[in-house]
Amino acid sequence: MRVKTFPSPQAALAGALAWLMENLLYASCGVLAGGETPLPVYRALARQGVRYPGVLLLSDERWLEPGDPGTNLYRVGQALGPLRERLLPFPLGLSPEQARDWMEERIRPFLPFDFALLGLGEEGHTASLFPGSPALGSSRLVEVAVGPTYPSLRLTLTPKALSGTRLVLFLALGPAKRQAILRVARGEDLPPNRIRAEEKWIFTDQEV
Numbered sequence: 240m241r242v243k244t245f246p247s248p249q250a251a252l253a254g255a256l257a258w259l260m261e262n263l264l265y266a267s268c269g270v271l272a273g274g275e276t277p278l279p280v281y282r283a284l285a286r287q288g289v290r291y292p293g294v295l296l297l298s299d300e301r302w303l304e305p306g307d308p309g310t311n312l313y314r315v316g317q318a319l320g321p322l323r324e325r326l327l328p329f330p331l332g333l334s335p336e337q338a339r340d341w342m343e344e345r346i347r348p349f350l351p352f353d354f355a356l357l358g359l360g361e362e363g364h365t366a367s368l369f370p371g372s373p374a375l376g377s378s379r380l381v382e383v384a385v386g387p388t389y390p391s392l393r394l395t396l397t398p399k400a401l402s403g404t405r406l407v408l409f410l411a412l413g414p415a416k417r418q419a420i421l422r423v424a425r426g427e428d429l430p431p432n433r434i435r436a437e438e439k440w441i442f443t444d445q446e447v
């Protein structure tokens with residue numbers, strides 16, 4: 240895991256945007272994190288008018304009603320603008336187990352993914368893979384997972400699905416995430432370190 244520290248959050252977001260734009264040029268399937276942190280990157284991407292004919296997957300989904308503004312699909316989709324059409328979303332209308340199985344079959348042909356822009360939580364989670372979660376050791380590509388915060392029920396890509404991705408970038412901003420960044424960079428057994436990839440980076444505004 241390599242860490243790149245930028246002088247400000249804005250600079251780190253710009254770095255992630257440049258990384259994403261470069262990867263979209265050559266990718267046929269990439270993964271995007273939900274949450275708050277990457278939304279400015281997706282908005283900036285939409286403003287650039289980037290065309291991308293491939294598939295975009297969400298790293299995870301919060302199990303809410305379809306169309307709920309708390310879902311990653313809603314928030315990421317809004318931010319992506321026209322690129323939203325490239326998303327292959329988790330099917331929220333089914334039961335979590337049906338959605339898991341449906342998604343697993345849909346994503347299999349796209350393995351290994353070309354790139355993954357992922358998040359990092361303060362306690363070290365990425366996607367909806369929380370420390371200690373049984374999903375970390377799953378032999379499936381997609382798992383139903385339980386998180387400590389609302390909404391607790393999630394669907395997530397597993398380390399098995401994400402491992403083999405050519406390039407993985409964790410975008411983690413703000414002092415509240417500094418400890419998690421340090422722990423991941425030290426190689427502690429946290430979810431980001433369960434993902435094996437050719438190249439893994441953390442882009443941050445924190446000195447570590």
Ligand SMILES: O=C1O[C@H](COP(=O)(O)O)[C@@H](O)[C@H](O)[C@H]1O
Nearest residue numbers: 272273274275276358359360366
């Ligand atoms: O719950 C989630 O959290 C992570 C981190 O989100 P952030 O806003 O702290 O960057 C996110 O990557 C994941 O997709 C989301 O469901």
